[in-house]
Amino acid sequence: MQTLRIALAQLAPRLGELEANLERHRTVLGSARRDGADLVVFPELGLTGYLLQDLAAEVAMRLDDPRLAELAAETAGGVSAIVSFVEESGDHRLFIAAALLEDGEIRHVHRKVFLPTYGQFDERRFFAPGDTIRATPSDLGVGVGIAVCEDFWHLGTPLLLALDGAQVLINVSSSPGRDLAARNEVGLGTATSWRTLMRTYAQLTTSFVVFVNRVGIDESMTFWGGSEVIGPSGEPIFSAPFFDDDVYLVDVNLEDVRRERIALPLLRDERLELQARELGRVIAERAGLATDSTADAGAEPGMDVATSRAPNRASDRASTMGDSGEPIRLRTRRNRAASR
Amino acid sequence: MSATARLPVDERGRPLFELPDELAIDTDVARRVIADFIRGQLRQAGFERLVLGLSGGIDSALVAYLVSEAIGADKLLAVLMPYRTSSPASRGDAEAVIAALGCSSELVEITAMVDGYFGAGGEAGAGGPDAAAAASLRRGNFMARMRMSVLYDKSAAFGGLVVGTGNKTESLIGYTTLFGDSACAFNPIGDLYKSQVRQLSAAVGVPRQVIAKAPSADLWPDQTDEGEGAFSYPLLDRILYWRIDRRRSTDELVAMGFELALVERVERLVATSEFKRQVPPIAKLGPRTAGVDYLYPRRRPGSART
Known part of the structure; x- marks a missing residue:
């Protein structure tokens, strides 16, 4: 049995206090290594706190920052770590980065691709989006796919990571909890949504999801924790308590990936060239570079749906036939506010 | 599961209050989030203690209980600030809360401050003859601001932050006094509708008579919120919830069975009170302006009181 011991560092970073957070990371990394952890995963912006606004530039680090090198050096003893911080690139863009540290070095950096800028989020104002979603080999003996929070609210992310060789998908988050409606499965709308996503991704990619x-608060936001490990069949292996600042050790059997992928060969059956071909077509049509064969009659180039038929009123939705007699493709929407 | 099934009942078995199903919250999660919020706000500000105005009503009683859960009643100062016409029952209820929690308390009568401005007994006050004839709205707002002044002075004397006690319903309809009862360092219940305040109050053990009585600003004798506004809180809460939290249009609300005139009245109240919920705008003149393009979290390294 090829066991991987993962330490989930469900911490409450201190907003803007880089030194204090670095110290906490070093401490947790050291004790997790002594507890036999192979991989220690820290949350999104664990080194800086989340709601930085204009502080982002003040806590940003270059990848050659000695403080990062010092933290990476802690992994020389045979433990891997994923840490997250504000990265400043050579051309002075600021990214929300998550780095895989191994063998005393930075092995891989993922820059958050999807920056939520709606509702309570304002990330795009302060950060640049990353341009790559790539799996990385690791000392763990298995390919790893790293994503940051909102990256997992886009279907393409887990699919790309799994197709690129990841068997363990890792999402590090600063997810603020909201919607306390009693009807929510676990008392928190955000958590209910996330738990649904992670089980679905694990099952569809037949991969582990970490x-x-x-936890803790920044201003009005309370981060809910609830860190999890989901097996490749979609079954939860471990669920951490909500709101508690703690480190949780979880053992997983990597052979479960093989078992699941042989029993349920979804990845084998993926049609990459078909997806690429159809995506290429949609991209060209959206850009107005090709005639849109699937658009409503009268739709502007690239818009797919004709303005006069946009189903934004209940009375319009009742009919499935347009003025021209063409059937309108019904668009159904989730009737529940999205939670992140 | 019907949320009403778990509500406290009176001696005749009737629920103490009405809780619309869609507004029912998970009170365990709410208590945990609020406790973490209170502790986090204090830590970031470098304070350990809190001050609040305890009126005898449900909102401030609930906050007193939540603060006691989060940091202990020994770190809370409850200030009672009655005016001469304030209801004696309110004071009794406030004292019941103090006794139950064991927090420290102070009594500051605001009568002399208010009468000193508006005048009393036929004598004009500092506000002049016009003030003597002031309508109850002016008097009520003035009282709320005197209480704010007292709380912020006690904040300095006691070394505690002022914790807010306003709820989401009154904030959204503007049933607050600007720089008065809405003034605070932070507010743990400002995102809870009145119905949710009642539900959470029952969960944390606020005295039953405080939960059951009709809400009132107690700015003049026998005033009640619902009498003044001609609405019921559960109905108002539902309209606000569907309109604001769930983004339903006026038409959709009417289709759900809400009365159009009432929906439109609530929408007007929300729109006309928008200014009360925001920081006043600063004329943009310089290269970098607070709240516009100078954007920092309220608390950061170096912010905490040392």
């Missing part, structure tokens, strides 16, 4: 979410 989710590490921070």
